[in-house]
Amino acid sequence: MKQLYYDIKKCLGCKSCEIACALAHSLTQSILTAIKEEKLSLPRKKILYSKGKNYPVSCRHCKDPKCVDACMAHALVYNKEKGIVEHDESRCVGCWMCVMVCPYGAIRPNIKTKIPLRCDKCKDKDEPACVRACPTGAIIWQEEVVVDNKK
Amino acid sequence: MKKFVIIGNSAAGISAAEEIRRRDKDAAITMISSEDYTAYCRCLISYYLAKDIKEEKIVLRPQSFYKDNNIELILDKEVTRVDPKKNRIICADKKQVEYDALLIASGASPKFPDIKGVKRKGVFGFRTIKDIREIESLLTVAKAACVLGGGLVGLKAAYALKKRGLEVKVIIKSQHVLSQVLDAAAAGLVEQQLTGNAIELIKGHDAIEIIGEGDVRAVKLDSGKALESGLIIVAKGVAANMNLVRESGIALNQGILVNDMLATNIPNIYAAGDVTESLDITLNKPNVNALWPVAVEQGRIAGANIAQAGLKYDGSLGMNSIEFFGLPVVSLGVYKTDANDPSYEVLQKSDPGQKVYKKFVIKDNVLIGAILAGKIHNSGIFLRLMREKINILSVKERFFADDFGYPEIRDIVREEEKIYL
Numbered sequence: 116m117k118q119l120y121y122d123i124k125k126c127l128g129c130k131s132c133e134i135a136c137a138l139a140h141s142l143t144q145s146i147l148t149a150i151k152e153e154k155l156s157l158p159r160k161k162i163l164y165s166k167g168k169n170y171p172v173s174c175r176h177c178k179d180p181k182c183v184d185a186c187m188a189h190a191l192v193y194n195k196e197k198g199i200v201e202h203d204e205s206r207c208v209g210c211w212m213c214v215m216v217c218p219y220g221a222i223r224p225n226i227k228t229k230i231p232l233r234c235d236k237c238k239d240k241d242e243p244a245c246v247r248a249c250p251t252g253a254i255i256w257q258e259e260v261v262v263d264n265k266k
Numbered sequence: 267m268k269k270f271v272i273i274g275n276s277a278a279g280i281s282a283a284e285e286i287r288r289r290d291k292d293a294a295i296t297m298i299s300s301e302d303y304t305a306y307c308r309c310l311i312s313y314y315l316a317k318d319i320k321e322e323k324i325v326l327r328p329q330s331f332y333k334d335n336n337i338e339l340i341l342d343k344e345v346t347r348v349d350p351k352k353n354r355i356i357c358a359d360k361k362q363v364e365y366d367a368l369l370i371a372s373g374a375s376p377k378f379p380d381i382k383g384v385k386r387k388g389v390f391g392f393r394t395i396k397d398i399r400e401i402e403s404l405l406t407v408a409k410a411a412c413v414l415g416g417g418l419v420g421l422k423a424a425y426a427l428k429k430r431g432l433e434v435k436v437i438i439k440s441q442h443v444l445s446q447v448l449d450a451a452a453a454g455l456v457e458q459q460l461t462g463n464a465i466e467l468i469k470g471h472d473a474i475e476i477i478g479e480g481d482v483r484a485v486k487l488d489s490g491k492a493l494e495s496g497l498i499i500v501a502k503g504v505a506a507n508m509n510l511v512r513e514s515g516i517a518l519n520q521g522i523l524v525n526d527m528l529a530t531n532i533p534n535i536y537a538a539g540d541v542t543e544s545l546d547i548t549l550n551k552p553n554v555n556a557l558w559p560v561a562v563e564q565g566r567i568a569g570a571n572i573a574q575a576g577l578k579y580d581g582s583l584g585m586n587s588i589e590f591f592g593l594p595v596v597s598l599g600v601y602k603t604d605a606n607d608p609s610y611e612v613l614q615k616s617d618p619g620q621k622v623y624k625k626f627v628i629k630d631n632v633l634i635g636a637i638l639a640g641k642i643h644n645s646g647i648f649l650r651l652m653r654e655k656i657n658i659l660s661v662k663e664r665f666f667a668d669d670f671g672y673p674e675i676r677d678i679v680r681e682e683e684k685i686y687l
């Protein structure tokens with residue numbers, strides 16, 4: 116299962132990934148027209164800054180997803196086979212329970228659409244749009260690193 | 267083969283059943299519910315009444331779920347007694363079911379005030395699909411409705427009834443709505459949304475009688491005033507459904523008492539969800555947090571432990587996400603402080619023009635409460651700081667910043683970082 120990793124030493128905070136993300140989730144997929152869409156497509160990834168470094172923050176598709184526990188509409192579901200948290204927008208009621216509980220702040224409310232913004236790993240595409248958009252190669256799309264939990 | 271029985275077919279019961287099945291492929295699992303409807307999203311009944319969503323969207327698990335997971339589902343059957351000595355439960359129709367381990371996930375029911383006329387036709391709790399069906403049948407005749415109680419459930423009911431074209435008044439004993447979870451400033455913002463959408467709020471008053479002949483006609487207030495109303499919703503909190511264990515020897519308080527494994531004082535009987543009183547992380551004492559995410563998490567851990575996993579439960583805390591007419595508000599932990607206790611620190615900022623308000627309650631450098639109105643995008647970060655009881659001295663200056671987020675807490679929270687190289 117592929118995951119997104121970030122080499123933060125390389126991240127310049129240029130937000131190319133944010134733009135690519137918004138564009139990839141727009142209706143028209145072109146920057147000239149996407150900015151005129153009635154429901155403006157917003158990035159699901161955010162660059163945040165801490166102690167001299169930039170961090171791209173987006174959904175990690177947790178194995179024990181708090182957002183899934185909290186979703187009172189059963190719109191968020193963990194798909195074990197695909198290793199992703201899926202969102203059924205037709206069930207979502209915009210209650211923001213998921214936003215309230217995400218321990219990474221990686222799911223944000225979109226007040227206009229009443230549907231939360233969250234990385235979907237660009238669903239069926241081979242790789243997420245942010246990966247190619249990053250000019251420094253700070254975003255890495257690779258098989259999951261298995262960490263042994265010897266807690 | 268072990269035999270596990272779960273009383274309740276809602277948030278806690280379902281997540282427990284899933285977890286037991288994930289860990290134990292062979293055990294026999296029986297779920298019993300007093301309702302005659304398949305598992306549904308209880309929190310969505312107001313959206314359903316409002317016609318914001320279709321009936322199919324409130325189904326939490328379809329019938330096929332039970333078949334796929336080899337779970338025996340018994341609907342429309344009330345358990346009246348638990349008999350720990352004989353490891354069996356007894357139903358209203360005398361049916362008995364034996365178990366090796368039992369989960370009580372019987373939830374809660376609305377509390378009805380002891381006032382004259384409360385049993386009249388047209389007075390409803392707001393808890394079940396059945397309530398909604400009955401309310402629905404009155405919508406054509408009732409023109410006005412009164413909601414007793416200004417908590418989250420009452421306000422959701424008010425919203426739904428307004429949306430269906432009724433004149434709606436909410437009668438609130440406190441000085442502001444949502445007084446259990448919001449301070450006056452945040453509640454004021456919510457009230458603006460409600461009154462701006464023609465939901466009338468009557469604050470500082472209580473109902474003392476429900477007037478009618480057979481059907482309800484009006485509500486009489488403690489001020490003497492009578493409000494005409496063909497439909498009354500009682501939303502004055504809930505009480506744990508514990509009647510079935512009253513004489514069982516299971517320890518009770520406001521809910522069924524559990525240890526940090528979610529077991530009751532009887533080792534093979536567990537409890538989870540709204541019926542449970544467990545450690546509250548921010549209050550640091552046992553409390554009932556009757557909330558959906560809490561019920562799901564407790565169900566999962568109790569289910570794991572029924573399957574012998576030996577998982578520990580850290581405890582729950584109050585958390586509410588409130589959304590009316592486009593204004594999001596999140597309330598976490600406690601907001602009331604003891605002004606005489608110098609170990610409390612309160613940080614707050616408001617921008618009423620923008621409908622933004624934030625408040626943080628800190629005790630001994632640990633965040634124990636937060637209210638976020640208008641801007642809620644990083645509320646999960648604050649919840650995490652509370653859950654993990656992190657010393658926030660180094661980051662509290664940044665709490666009000668819009669770009670405050672995970673990177674700034676990653677060094678101080680419990681995390682084996684995997685994704686940032």
Ligand SMILES: Cc1cc2nc3c(=O)[nH]c(=O)nc-3n(C[C@H](O)[C@H](O)[C@H](O)COP(=O)(O)OP(=O)(O)OC[C@H]3O[C@@H](n4cnc5c(N)ncnc54)[C@H](O)[C@@H]3O)c2cc1C
Nearest residue numbers: 274275276277278300301345372373374539540556557558
């Ligand atoms: C309108 C409304 C809105 C809500 N909104 C929110 C919200 O925004 N956020 C939030 O966190 N929570 C919300 N809640 C609360 C949330 O629904 C509950 O916390 C949650 O449903 C608790 O789940 P549970 O499994 O513990 O119990 P319940 O959902 O109460 O289910 C109890 C189950 O036990 C069964 N049962 C009970 N007694 C017996 C018996 N004697 N014999 C057999 N079966 C029995 C019932 O039939 C049912 O299947 C809301 C509730 C309502 C009513």
Ligand code: SF4
Nearest residue numbers: 174175176177182217
């Ligand atoms: S939204 Fe948050 S909690 Fe849910 S899977 Fe993504 S990172 Fe995990």
Ligand code: SF4
Nearest residue numbers: 186207208210211213
């Ligand atoms: S906003 Fe949508 S996805 Fe999030 S918890 Fe509510 S219903 Fe589920």
